[in-house]
Amino acid sequence: MKKQICIVYEPCDEIKQGKSVITGDGSMIYVPSPSICPFSVYPYHWSFEIATSVVAENKYKIEHFLGNQVFLSCETAKLKKPTASAGCIYVEIDFPHADGVYYSDYEQFCKKKYYDPDNKILAIGDIYGEGKCIEFAKGQYVVIDDFNRLVSAFSLISE
Numbered sequence: 839m840k841k842q843i844c845i846v847y848e849p850c851d852e853i854k855q856g857k858s859v860i861t862g863d864g865s866m867i868y869v870p871s872p873s874i875c876p877f878s879v880y881p882y883h884w885s886f887e888i889a890t891s892v893v894a895e896n897k898y899k900i901e902h903f904l905g906n907q908v909f910l911s912c913e914t915a916k917l918k919k920p921t922a923s924a925g926c927i928y929v930e931i932d933f934p935h936a937d938g939v940y941y942s943d944y945e946q947f948c949k950k951k952y953y954d955p956d957n958k959i960l961a962i963g964d965i966y967g968e969g970k971c972i973e974f975a976k977g978q979y980v981v982i983d984d985f986n987r988l989v990s991a992f993s994l995i996s997e
Contacts, residue, residue, distance in 0.1 A: 843879065844986045846928040847972050853924050854901065854975040857996035858960075864909045866960065866993065868902035868975065879929055881988055882949055882962050885910070888991070890929055900927040902975050903993055908960065909953055917954035917961050920979045920992050922971040927980055948990070963990030 856868050872891070877898055879888040885908045890898035948964035967989035969981045977994035 842932045844930040844932075845980065845982045845988050846930055846986060847970060847982060848926045848928065849923065850926050851924060853973055856902070856976055858903070858977055858993045859996050860909070864907045866903070866905040866908050866995070868904055868978070872901045874901055881991075882951065886951075886962055886991075888929070893928060896931045896933075898929045898931075900929060900974055900980070903978055903991060905960070908951065908962075912951045912953040912960070915952040915954055915961070915965065917952060917957055917959040917965065917992070919957070919959065919994060920971045920973075920981070922973040922979050925972045925974060927972055927974045927982075958995040960993045960995060961990060963988065965990055 854872060856870055858866055858868055860866055874889040875892045875898065877890055879890065880886065881888065884906060886903065886905045888903055889901050891901050893899050950963065952961040952965055967981060967983070969983040969989045971979055971981045973979050977996070979992040981989040983989050
């Protein structure tokens with residue numbers, strides 16, 4: 839049986855407040871960092887993590903992105919701040935797992951990284967893909983398609 843993951847959007851007016859910053863080693867963190875659980879999604883190998891918190895069994899709220907040296911091997915692209923709706927984003931899975939297990943078999947995701955140094959925007963995935971864009975944390979966005987699959991992720995980088 840193939841493991842499946844579904845991204846679910848729920849409208850809400852309040853989103854997490856914080857900012858994405860670049861560390862000295864070229865990694866990206868979100869500050870202040872909210873509490874997260876040991877289940878994370880890695881749609882673009884080890885360098886890009888979607889951190890979650892537990893909501894219910896096999897349902898997790900996406901809290902923020904972070905990236906371990908995520909700026910290595912980025913393509914340069916002209917990016918703009920996405921037009922988005924505010925909301926909560928959840929990851930729903932159809933397979934059992936243990937704490938400390940993460941999900942990295944997300945074949946639908948376009949494995950590309952982009953950075954716009956002028957506008958300070960990092961984008962991962964299909965930057966031209968269509969879908970609903972949701973800002974779930976200040977300056978962090980996901981685009982999901984009509985089949986509840988992750989299309990792309992954008993992060994505005996703060997000074």
